[in-house]
Amino acid sequence: MSEEYVLGNDQEELSRLKLQHDLWRDELLKLWDQSSLRDAKKILDLGCGPGYTSLDLLKYNRQQAQMTSIDISDNFINYLNYQLKEEKLDSRGQAKKSFIENLNLEDTDFDAAFCRWLMIFVQNPEKAFQQVYRHLTSGSEFILQEYVSYDSMDLVPDYPSMKPVVDAIFKSWKAQGGDPNRGKHLPSLLEKVGFKVTHLQPVAKFAQPQDPFWQWPDSFYRSFLPRLQKSGYLNEQQVQDFFADWQAAEKSPGSFFVAPTVINIIAKKL
Ligand SMILES: C[S@@+](CC[C@H](N)C(=O)[O-])C[C@H]1O[C@@H](n2cnc3c(N)ncnc32)[C@H](O)[C@@H]1O
Numbered sequence: 001m002s003e004e005y006v007l008g009n010d011q012e013e014l015s016r017l018k019l020q021h022d023l024w025r026d027e028l029l030k031l032w033d034q035s036s037l038r039d040a041k042k043i044l045d046l047g048c049g050p051g052y053t054s055l056d057l058l059k060y061n062r063q064q065a066q067m068t069s070i071d072i073s074d075n076f077i078n079y080l081n082y083q084l085k086e087e088k089l090d091s092r093g094q095a096k097k098s099f100i101e102n103l104n105l106e107d108t109d110f111d112a113a114f115c116r117w118l119m120i121f122v123q124n125p126e127k128a129f130q131q132v133y134r135h136l137t138s139g140s141e142f143i144l145q146e147y148v149s150y151d152s153m154d155l156v157p158d159y160p161s162m163k164p165v166v167d168a169i170f171k172s173w174k175a176q177g178g179d180p181n182r183g184k185h186l187p188s189l190l191e192k193v194g195f196k197v198t199h200l201q202p203v204a205k206f207a208q209p210q211d212p213f214w215q216w217p218d219s220f221y222r223s224f225l226p227r228l229q230k231s232g233y234l235n236e237q238q239v240q241d242f243f244a245d246w247q248a249a250e251k252s253p254g255s256f257f258v259a260p261t262v263i264n265i266i267a268k269k270l
Pocket residue numbers: 005009017021046047048049050051052053070071072073076098099100101115116117118121122123
């Protein structure tokens with residue numbers, strides 16, 4: 001399994017993930033409010049990245065919960081462990097390097113697990129879920145926020161350069177074993193490994209160019225499209241056409257961005 005996650009783990013991706021976290025935080029809190037996370041005592045944050053969710057979750061929880069966060073990126077793990085110390089949360093939280101598929105912690109008595117935008121990149125989601133299941137006690141919840149129909153992403157009313165971009169994203173993530181539409185398969189996989197799915201909800205979002213949320217797709221395209229070009233999934237003309245359309249949309253009243261639909265899932269280990 002490659003440790004190089006398709007979007008990278010450099011400073012640019014770290015900053016993009018922070019912006020993304022801030023812009024999606026409301027949706028995260030709405031999901032957490034529906035779950036047992038506020039009163040959990042021992043939490044897993046899976047595919048934590050630089051740990052923006054881990055740090056928020058430690059503050060959100062009212063039981064002084066212990067947390068273990070895992071990711072495959074040394075950079076992100078080191079960053080989170082540093083932040084935990086800085087914020088004097090290191091007695092409650094620690095970050096460790098592991099693939100979710102190979103999760104093998106000493107403790108198997110966690111009472112909640114959480115992941116956001118991880119399963120879309122995982123090569124073997126069934127194995128991953130089996131490992132999570134094994135680390136949880138009965139009655140625990142596994143809370144997920146992932147994409148369900150990534151191909152709903154669009155720039156409207158009519159910007160034809162978006163389709164090749166969406167196709168290229170699918171090809172590049174799938175080439176590394178991921179699936180932008182993975183959310184469609186997660187509820188049945190969770191049931192297959194023994195969880196009971198108790199909550200399913202879609203999250204749909206639009207953005208007009210003047211909205212703060214516009215920065216989310218804008219920062220993603222600026223960082224990821226050059227990579228897609230470099231790796232041959234898009235050619236120079238397709239990238240130029242896309243940014244020409246993107247700029248045209250910014251100046252055209254009534255144009256808007258349709259975000260890829262997200263799925264909220266809560267599953268219980270009975
Ligand atoms: C889009 S980021 C999301 C980070 C964080 N969950 C958040 O919502 O801000 C995806 C993260 O998953 C990690 N990742 C990818 N494949 C993984 C795997 N098989 N096991 C554990 N982490 C993985 C990447 O290194 C990256 O940090």
